[in-house]
Amino acid sequence: MAVPEEEAVSKLPAGRIFQLPTDLDHLWDGLDDIGLGLRWLSEVKKADMHLELGGPKWDYKMFSVFYIEEDPEKVPDGQVKLIGPDIPEVKPGTSLPGGFTIRIYGKELTQAHQGYVSRQIGTALQGLEGFMLFGSPDSLWIRINKDVADRLTFAKISQFCYATAKTLVPQVDAVSFFWVIGDPEVGGVEMVNPVFEWASEKFKVISAKELYDDEDVDMFYGCTICKSLAPNHACVLTPSALPYCGIIGYDSAKVTAEMDPEGYVFPIPKGECLDPEAGHYTGVDEAIWEKCNHLVNRVHIYSSIKYPTTNCGCFEAASFYIPDVDGIGLAMRRYTKMTPLGIKFSTLAGTISGGAQNHGFKGLSIAGMSSPNFLRGDGGWNRVVWMPSDLKEEIADVIPEELYDKLVTDEETVDAAELKQLLIERGHPITEVFWKNGEPQPLQIPLPGEDWPEE
Numbered sequence: 001m002a003v004p005e006e007e008a009v010s011k012l013p014a015g016r017i018f019q020l021p022t023d024l025d026h027l028w029d030g031l032d033d034i035g036l037g038l039r040w041l042s043e044v045k046k047a048d049m050h051l052e053l054g055g056p057k058w059d060y061k062m063f064s065v066f067y068i069e070e071d072p073e074k075v076p077d078g079q080v081k082l083i084g085p086d087i088p089e090v091k092p093g094t095s096l097p098g099g100f101t102i103r104i105y106g107k108e109l110t111q112a113h114q115g116y117v118s119r120q121i122g123t124a125l126q127g128l129e130g131f132m133l134f135g136s137p138d139s140l141w142i143r144i145n146k147d148v149a150d151r152l153t154f155a156k157i158s159q160f161c162y163a164t165a166k167t168l169v170p171q172v173d174a175v176s177f178f179w180v181i182g183d184p185e186v187g188g189v190e191m192v193n194p195v196f197e198w199a200s201e202k203f204k205v206i207s208a209k210e211l212y213d214d215e216d217v218d219m220f221y222g223c224t225i226c227k228s229l230a231p232n233h234a235c236v237l238t239p240s241a242l243p244y245c246g247i248i249g250y251d252s253a254k255v256t257a258e259m260d261p262e263g264y265v266f267p268i269p270k271g272e273c274l275d276p277e278a279g280h281y282t283g284v285d286e287a288i289w290e291k292c293n294h295l296v297n298r299v300h301i302y303s304s305i306k307y308p309t310t311n312c313g314c315f316e317a318a319s320f321y322i323p324d325v326d327g328i329g330l331a332m333r334r335y336t337k338m339t340p341l342g343i344k345f346s347t348l349a350g351t352i353s354g355g356a357q358n359h360g361f362k363g364l365s366i367a368g369m370s371s372p373n374f375l376r377g378d379g380g381w382n383r384v385v386w387m388p389s390d391l392k393e394e395i396a397d398v399i400p401e402e403l404y405d406k407l408v409t410d411e412e413t414v415d416a417a418e419l420k421q422l423l424i425e426r427g428h429p430i431t432e433v434f435w436k437n438g439e440p441q442p443l444q445i446p447l448p449g450e451d452w453p454e455e
Helices: 005-010 111-126 154-168 188-207 250-259 282-291 345-352 389-394 416-426
Strands: 016-019 049-054 062-068 079-083 094-096 098-105 131-136 139-145 174-181 219-223 235-237 265-269 273-275 317-322 327-332 361-364 384-387
Touching (some): 062 188, 079 154, 098 154, 098 188, 111 131, 111 154, 154 174, 219 250, 219 282, 265 282, 317 345, 317 384, 384 416
Parallel strands (some): 327 384
Antiparallel strands (some): 016 079, 049 139, 131 139, 219 265, 317 361
16 A cells, blocks of 8 residues: 555644443443434435535545454554544534544454445444434435434444444454544644545555456355335345446455344345356346345346446446437446536436436446446447546556547536447447447337336
């Protein structure tokens, strides 16, 4: 990693340190005045907001990094470090950038357990009274309700996480927490930037997986953790298809299913492969039919146009079909400007969330764009025509070299007609592979949940 956490944190103010109870009999002491559980899952409206962290105002500059440490000396058990103001110390309606990290140590834990442990903690956070948590780890949107502002602190939030980890995962020996809140009085967004840059690099390390393909395994996995938000949704995880929340990978899913066989991650026998290009497997169809409440009977793992997997609302990014050019655009949650569809990403995300099968739209993780099977069923990178400029720079090493200069960005146009002309001028492969006589052939996309006409 380019910059270790210690070096990034060393550039920040000293902050304050709190110590949580670590005795197993006292893990939950002092938490009785805050509700915990799915009954408290809710959205915090702006009018009810005491504090907002990240979100659209800050281009989603709020992160959370959960990771396994192999050196116990780096995890002072139960320690919480806070740089910036605490929740009760800010004025109602305050919005700030920030981030937090959770270091975990266990002599029986390996890096393969990272996804399982972080999911246990993340699920508990979503059920915290008055605490709204949306987005992915590198682009969070947190809001805290006025009703709990005088009862909730960052130390208490950490204690909920600590108690949850120690209670649900006995292999956890130590946990420590670090919060940085970018209040102007302590340096604002400029103070947060060094740690945000560190977090971005850390996400790449956490997401790095052994390179093997779906043909090398007999079992896929599914995940239904987001059913509380999207009752008809289920993710499909394969070695080459990461879930779009970016939190858990194939290896972590395997560990999770082994440690909690009755939990939200479940094995999916592959069955017969009906279409290797689209990623269509009989075993996946059967499993998703059951887990999606008999509303989705066919899934193409490698496609965003025909029979894509369902979306919840936690995706880092999304692909979307652009009829005017018969191509695919990409955008990520932090992108706040217009897309060639004539809507912003926030509107797009709200439209395709909720668990329906939305033909032409697919939630993505940034790391998943490096998959060798990325959009393979739609033509792969040859079908991608547009994306925000900073996303293009971020994933430059996975975009085929011969295609890089042909991809159009938001800095050049967000207008579909101009996009078409630029693709022609640059000789984008889509004009030869998918267009006919120099003209796009727009698909008639079925409505969500409907089947495609028989071909």
